[in-house]
Amino acid sequence: MQDTAPRFGMVAGEASGDLLAGLLLAGLRQRWPSLQAQGIGGPRMAAQGFEAWWPHHKLSVFGYVDALLHLREILGIRRQLAARLLADKPDAFIGIDAPDFNFTLEAQLREAGVKTIHFVCPSIWAWRAERVQKIRRSADHVLCLFPFEPALLQEAGIAATYVGHPLADAIPMEPPKAASRALLGLGESDTVIALLPGSRKSEVRYIAEPLLRAAVLMHQSKPGLRFVMPVAPGLRELLAPMVDSCAPELPLALLDGKSHEALAACDVTLVASGTATLEAALFKRPMVIAYRMHALNWWRMKDKRYQPWVGLPNVLAREFLVPELLQDACTPEALAREGLAWLDDSARYQRTQARFSEQHELLRRNTAQVAADAIAQVLGRA
Numbered sequence: 001m002q003d004t005a006p007r008f009g010m011v012a013g014e015a016s017g018d019l020l021a022g023l024l025l026a027g028l029r030q031r032w033p034s035l036q037a038q039g040i041g042g043p044r045m046a047a048q049g050f051e052a053w054w055p056h057h058k059l060s061v062f063g064y065v066d067a068l069l070h071l072r073e074i075l076g077i078r079r080q081l082a083a084r085l086l087a088d089k090p091d092a093f094i095g096i097d098a099p100d101f102n103f104t105l106e107a108q109l110r111e112a113g114v115k116t117i118h119f120v121c122p123s124i125w126a127w128r129a130e131r132v133q134k135i136r137r138s139a140d141h142v143l144c145l146f147p148f149e150p151a152l153l154q155e156a157g158i159a160a161t162y163v164g165h166p167l168a169d170a171i172p173m174e175p176p177k178a179a180s181r182a183l184l185g186l187g188e189s190d191t192v193i194a195l196l197p198g199s200r201k202s203e204v205r206y207i208a209e210p211l212l213r214a215a216v217l218m219h220q221s222k223p224g225l226r227f228v229m230p231v232a233p234g235l236r237e238l239l240a241p242m243v244d245s246c247a248p249e250l251p252l253a254l255l256d257g258k259s260h261e262a263l264a265a266c267d268v269t270l271v272a273s274g275t276a277t278l279e280a281a282l283f284k285r286p287m288v289i290a291y292r293m294h295a296l297n298w299w300r301m302k303d304k305r306y307q308p309w310v311g312l313p314n315v316l317a318r319e320f321l322v323p324e325l326l327q328d329a330c331t332p333e334a335l336a337r338e339g340l341a342w343l344d345d346s347a348r349y350q351r352t353q354a355r356f357s358e359q360h361e362l363l364r365r366n367t368a369q370v371a372a373d374a375i376a377q378v379l380g381r382a
Contacts, residue, residue: 005034006091006379009114010041010050011081011105013059013098015199015232016275017120018042021096023166024119025050027368031376038090039081043233053081057234059101074101082108089114092379095139096120099131106138115378118142119371121149121160132156141378143371146316147362161374164365167275171260171282173360180264184253190226193218193339194266194285195252196259196276197239199232206292207272207330208239212246214270214335219250221340227252228266230259268342270335273310273324281313281356282363286349288338289314289324316359321352 008028012021022044028035029048037049042056054077082105085093092115095102099122106116118139122131135142135158142160144150150160178188186192195215197208215227231239231254243252255262259276263269263283271280273291280287289311309315311324323338325331342349 005032005036006381007036007038009085009090009093009109010037010039010045010096011059011093011098011102012041012045012056012096013101014056015042017096017098018044018056019275020119020166021045021050021094022048023170023368024094024096024371027372028375030369031372039085040077053084059098078105081105085109085114086112091115092117092375094119094375099134103131103134103138107134110138110140116140117375117378120145121153132158141374143374145363161370162365163371163374164367165278165363166367166371167279167282168360168363168365169367171279171360173357175264175283175285177264180261183261184228184255184258184265186226186228186265191222191224191343192226192228192266194262194269194271195227195229196262196269196271196280197229197290198272198274198276199235201235201238202293203272203274204235204238207290208242209246210292210330210332210335211270211290212242212250212252213332214339215250215252216247217332217336218339221336222343225251228255228262229253230255230257230262233257268339270339273326275312277322278312281316282360284353284356284360286342286352287311287313287322288335288342289322290330290335291324291326292330293327313356313359316362317355321355 010021012018018041021041025037025045025048038051038053040054040056041050041052046052058077059074078101093106093109094117095106097120110116116139121142121144136156142153142158143163144160145165147162150162153160181188193215195211197204197211219225227250229252263280263285266285269280269285269287270290271277271287273289277287277289310326311322314321325334
């Protein structure tokens with residue numbers, strides 16, 4: 001029994017979850033080379049042999065308004081997935097983030113005797129602390145990305161393990177700047193700005209235009225600047241018309257994916273709040289964090305925050321290490337001003353890079369192996 005490769009049900013709901021799950025699956029395969037994993041996922045999971053019954057972008061929505069527009073389809077997928085997993089129970093189910101989708105599914109499976117693991121503690125330390133009750137009902141074990149999270153969960157009687165962040169293992173301490181610039185056709189002496197408007201359509205609709213207009217203002221101030229914008233799968237048709245409308249003369253390269261190459265190559269990034277801000281910090285790139293959403297979503301969320309920081313580098317630092325421009329403050333003028341400020345203050349730039357290096361060391365824990373060890377404990381196969 002100890003040598004039998006397990007079968008996992010898994011759900012990752014967007015590009016960042018697919019990235020985390022792909023790295024986790026790589027670690028699990030080192031322990032169990034012939035494991036099976038099935039459910040909802042994306043290309044990085046597929047590269048590790050994952051069988052996707054639905055693509056991850058089906059769940060890639062943000063905020064109350066976007067969720068309501070897709071609610072019927074999402075609930076239908078969850079019902080079908082639950083029925084399939086209950087009819088042929090996996091050894092364990094691993095929900096990768098996507099808490100609004102996964103917690104209900106996990107609770108159903110757990111009640112039916114399936115071991116459930118949730119990978120990525122919801123940010124109960126930032127907002128919506130009521131989710132603790134849902135976590136307790138849903139998850140046998142939570143794998144935490146940040147060192148302060150297990151204690152918060154254990155206070156509520158929830159088993160948890162700090163596994164570090166798999167991106168901290170995957171991203172080198174010294175970013176390959178020269179190699180990435182060569183790959184993207186950029187010169188060694190170019191000053192490069194990366195624009196990262198998010199991986200979801202709902203984000204891009206609200207964030208891409210301010211970033212593009214900010215880039216135009218930055219280019220007017222410093223005509224030698226070059227710009228790159230990674231484009232998540234399926235978003236080029238949405239982004240290309242925005243570029244033509246807002247920044248037709250901007251020296252901008254739209255990249256199919258290649259967000260890590262863009263971050264390694266750039267000097268500064270204007271980046272949508274989310275996992276990409278942590279990626280930027282791990283690449284030691286000073287940034288300006290941007291976010292806009294539907295006014296109703298903002299109204300419902302803004303009073304639920306428990307701390308002043310939104311961006312993950314600032315949460316880890318417990319201070320505003322980098323600027324955050326949210327909602328009405330997220331204007332092209334403010335974005336351009338804060339972006340240019342990084343280029344004009346080398347001492348601040350270097351201090352911030354040093355802090356990012358400290359964060360990188362904190363989060364390096366050989367996540368794939370530590371997480372696989374924790375999952376083996378849950379399965380009773382340690």
